[in-house]
């Protein structure tokens with residue numbers, strides 16, 4: 559049984575979200591940050607069992623409330639400790655399965671697309687991997703906050719799913735060159751922000767896609783860590799290349815993202831403008847099957863484990 563310390567609370571977990579970083583951790587490619595539980599799982603939803611009363615009260619939370627939480631590990635468990643600042647109330651109308659699918663991608667997309675990438679209403683975002691857990695969140699959040707969205711995906715069915723989620727355009731990167739497609743869709747102007755989860759030889763091509771003062775935000779390196787690109791374009795177009803990983807960042811950093819999400823995005827979940835996309839729910843005892851499905855890349859949106 560994990561024990562909640564100062565500014566933490568203990569959650570009786572009913573659902574745990576599955577994310578690609580869990581697969582990377584399982585295969586030995588994503589070390590657990592110092593101090594974090596080595597049990598996989600970065601997000602949970604459930605009921606507050608106990609915790610630091612002062613910190614909970616300051617956050618407007620109390621024992622018995624339903625919350626979802628971002629955690630640095632330990633999410634695949636019936637009991638999970640989370641920092642109070644990384645917990646958010648379950649939005650009205652959502653069950654715990656839907657709520658457990660939110661934290662990891664919502665925190666990551668907010669931090670990378672809106673904080674680091676500074677995406678503004680009226681600008682255009684290119685989302686690679688539009689049907690990934692990250693992608694379905696990025697498409698909906700960017701659209702709801704007034705941006706135009708172009709998404710890529712690896713099949714026509716996945717492209718159709720991106721359009722259904724609100725993307726203005728979807729590019730099947732297996733049958734189309736996304737650089738040429740973006741040039742055509744933007745009348746040669748390019749996009750303002752690219753959310754990249756591929757890296758490798760994508761970086762050079764993404765730099766070609768960027769408009770003047772464009773921002774490339776790298777959140778994963780599925781295509782490899784080494785990239786060569788035309789540095790002249792970076793100068794001429796005044797481009798910014800950035801990236802980040804959420805998991806090792808301090809609690810205060812994640813709590814600041816939680817506050818932004820609560821103010822700007824939770825009302826959009828509450829109104830239904832943004833909806834959780836849960837592809838499939840597995841009993842927690844079948845976590846291995848959930849990982850197999852994720853590794854097959856057949857899913858659209860999120861996979862969730864249920865402890866019911």
Ligand SMILES: NC(=O)c1ccc[n+]([C@@H]2O[C@H](COP(=O)([O-])OP(=O)(O)OC[C@H]3O[C@@H](n4cnc5c(N)ncnc54)[C@H](OP(=O)(O)O)[C@@H]3O)[C@@H](O)[C@H]2O)c1
Pocket residue numbers: 576577578579582662666686687688689690691692693710711712713716731755756776777778779780781802803804805852855859
């Ligand atoms: N930096 C961070 O803080 C952070 C946080 C969370 C997740 N991540 C990373 O973000 C990525 C998505 O995470 P997730 O949990 O949402 O995983 P996921 O649902 O398993 O998505 C992975 C996606 O990658 C896409 N993909 C693979 N190769 C591609 C390519 N060449 N071009 C375009 N898309 C490609 C796949 O789509 P297709 O079938 O269409 O190819 C699939 O949808 C993972 O790499 C994960 O490690 C980073």
